Amino acid sequence: xxxxxxxxYFPCDSVLHRLDPRLxxxxxxxxxxxxxxxxxxxxxxxxxxxVIAAVLLSRVPFxxxxxxxxxxxxIVVITSLLNLFYGQGEPIxxxxxxxxxxxxxxxxxxxxxxxxxxxxxxxVLTFTTSPNDLTDALERLMKPLTIFHIKVHEIAMMMTIxxxxxPTLLEETDKIMAAQKARGxxxxxxxxxxxxxxxxxxxxxxxxxxxxxxxxxxxxMECRCYQGGKGRTRMKQLKLMKRDYISMAxxxxxxxxxxxxxxFLLSVR
Amino acid sequence: xxxxxxxxxxLFFRYGEEDEKPNTNENYVLEDLSLSIEKGDFVAIVGHNGxxxxxxxxxxxxxxxxxxxxxxxxxxxxxxxxxxxxxRRKVGLVLQNPDNQLVAGIVEEDVAFGxxxxxxxxxxxxxxxxxxxxxVDMYEYRLKAPHKLSGGQKQRVAIAGIIAMKPDCIxxxxxxxxxxxxxxxxxxxxVHKLNRENGITVVMITHYMEEAxxxxxxxxxxxxxxxTSGTPQEVFSQVELLKRHRLDVPQATELCHKLRACGVxxxxxxxxxxxxxxxxxxxxx
Numbered sequence: 392x393x394x395x396x397x398x399x400y401f402p403c404d405s406v407l408h409r410l411d412p413r414l415x416x417x418x419x420x421x422x423x424x425x426x427x428x429x430x431x432x433x434x435x436x437x438x439x440x441x442v443i444a445a446v447l448l449s450r451v452p453f454x455x456x457x458x459x460x461x462x463x464x465x466i467v468v469i470t471s472l473l474n475l476f477y478g479q480g481e482p483i484x485x486x487x488x489x490x491x492x493x494x495x496x497x498x499x500x501x502x503x504x505x506x507x508x509x510x511x512x513x514x515v516l517t518f519t520t521s522p523n524d525l526t527d528a529l530e531r532l533m534k535p536l537t538i539f540h541i542k543v544h545e546i547a548m549m550m551t552i553x554x555x556x557x558p559t560l561l562e563e564t565d566k567i568m569a570a571q572k573a574r575g576x577x578x579x580x581x582x583x584x585x586x587x588x589x590x591x592x593x594x595x596x597x598x599x600x601x602x603x604x605x606x607x608x609x610x611x612m613e614c615r616c617y618q619g620g621k622g623r624t625r626m627k628q629l630k631l632m633k634r635d636y637i638s639m640a641x642x643x644x645x646x647x648x649x650x651x652x653x654x655f656l657l658s659v660r
Numbered sequence: 661x662x663x664x665x666x667x668x669x670x671l672f673f674r675y676g677e678e679d680e681k682p683n684t685n686e687n688y689v690l691e692d693l694s695l696s697i698e699k700g701d702f703v704a705i706v707g708h709n710g711x712x713x714x715x716x717x718x719x720x721x722x723x724x725x726x727x728x729x730x731x732x733x734x735x736x737x738x739x740x741x742x743x744x745x746x747x748r749r750k751v752g753l754v755l756q757n758p759d760n761q762l763v764a765g766i767v768e769e770d771v772a773f774g775x776x777x778x779x780x781x782x783x784x785x786x787x788x789x790x791x792x793x794x795x796v797d798m799y800e801y802r803l804k805a806p807h808k809l810s811g812g813q814k815q816r817v818a819i820a821g822i823i824a825m826k827p828d829c830i831x832x833x834x835x836x837x838x839x840x841x842x843x844x845x846x847x848x849x850x851v852h853k854l855n856r857e858n859g860i861t862v863v864m865i866t867h868y869m870e871e872a873x874x875x876x877x878x879x880x881x882x883x884x885x886x887x888t889s890g891t892p893q894e895v896f897s898q899v900e901l902l903k904r905h906r907l908d909v910p911q912a913t914e915l916c917h918k919l920r921a922c923g924v925x926x927x928x929x930x931x932x933x934x935x936x937x938x939x940x941x942x943x944x945x
Contacts, residue, residue: 523764523765523766551763551764552763554765558807559759607760607761608760611763611818612763612773614755615752615825616745616777616825618745618777626768626782626785627772628782
């Protein structure tokens with residue numbers, strides 16, 4: 392249990408790992424939007440090329456990506472089938488209540504490719520960015536929201552502390568379970584309901600100790616002069632490097648490409 | 661006149677005093693406690709569980725405010741809330757459980773937490789963090805996650821987090837109570853090194869007498885009162901007094917004390933094992 396890694400971060404030294412996390416988050420949002428703005432095969436091709444490039448550049452084993460795709464495979468199949476059979480226009484094939492049209496085929500392809508791209512883009516982000524970097528980048532990106540009285544620093548602090556304490560609490564759960572088992576608790580057999588009930592003697596002490604931990608942590612933070620986000624500086628300064636500008640340029644080119652294809656080439660539907 | 665760095669004058673404390681209707685039946689945790697600590701000293705405060713020694717620790721950085729009496733840190737009154745930030749900057753407190761005082765998921769970011777709160781420029785934080793991690797011999801672990809470290813290592817990271825704030829004094833509240841013997845020794849060595857090389861005043865709260873003997877000065881607290889104080893030699897030679905209050909003395913001291921009671925002529929009571937060996941050889945010769 393001590394080796395739990397949060398999220399799906401895959402430590403490895405690649406260009407994508409070293410990119411500024413803020414840039415990665417913004418690019419992810421841009422690419423997701425872009426994926427749904429593809430109206431013909433040329434623009435879809437550009438997005439696919441970007442996904443493939445990102446997956447290859449991340450140097451994360453392809454197996455990992457397949458694993459994250461496996462989760463959504465059913466959704467992909469069902470939505471593709473629905474689109475396939477409910478297209479408008481001249482049927483090219485008909486059987487019982489099913490009729491397949493060219494529009495249906497196009498729709499199915501687009502939906503399928505879009506969802507796969509969406510998942511792959513997000514996986515690239517979570518595989519190449521550690522949770523700590525992610526929270527850090529989110530805090531910096533959301534900083535402008537402070538004018539709407541959103542407590543950005545406090546939210547980021549909570550995320551940081553939550554990330555820090557997940558392994559600690561998992562370890563504690565292990566210990567409590569062992570302690571309850573030593574006292575004769577039966578957690579592995581019986582019906583689902585009785586097994587859930589058996590978790591109560593684990594969760595109650597875990598809750599109590601979490602509150603104690605929270606109190607002690609608050610004392611420790613106060614001892615270290617913590618006064619909220621005001622007047623606080625950060626050790627790590629994020630600075631855009633050459634590689635960040637290059638990746639930004641490539642992304643902008645891709646966006647421009649998709650927009651141009653949409654304007655000058657015929658839309659499929 | 662020479663100024664003490666920490667000065668406690670007739671300190672009384674009980675919990676619940678800050679409530680609107682203080683419970684007057686509540687007993688005082690600390691009663692009429694006075695002590696002073698000079699800059700650069702290595703001081704141990706020893707006592708039983710529940711003797712009030714941890715409560716003393718929390719008074720030293722204004723986490724708790726005296727019910728009666730005064731606590732001065734470098735001339736600043738801890739009761740003045742406006743000064744508590746400045747006081748916490750000067751006096752860092754390391755707590756017992758290393759797990760519950762580390763904030764960030766990466767060692768170096770945790771050490772940076774204190775200096776970040778002080779609003780120090782990023783470049784200087786980096787320097788301070790590296791320096792602090794080197795001082796506690798944890799530099800090579802700077803990119804690790806705290807939960808992958810041993811207890812002693814975590815406690816050293818916690819100490820680094822305090823010294824990165826460049827305090828004049830660190831107060832350690834039973835920093836070794838949850839550690840194995842190896843971790844305990846690591847922490848003890850680190851604290852001694854900081855006192856010796858960086859001139860940081862150290863106040864170590866402990867119930868291990870073996871740790872107390874390495875201090876310059878020892879204060880013994882029992883039921884919220886100061887029982888006795890002095891150099892380790894002075895304090896631990898009062899074996900009868902300590903025993904009466906169910907406190908231990910170092911094993912070497914106890915052995916010689918018992919031999920003395922049996923009629924063996926020993927002129928002084930040793931504190932350390934090798935000292936004891938030499939003394940016994942002398943007696944046997």
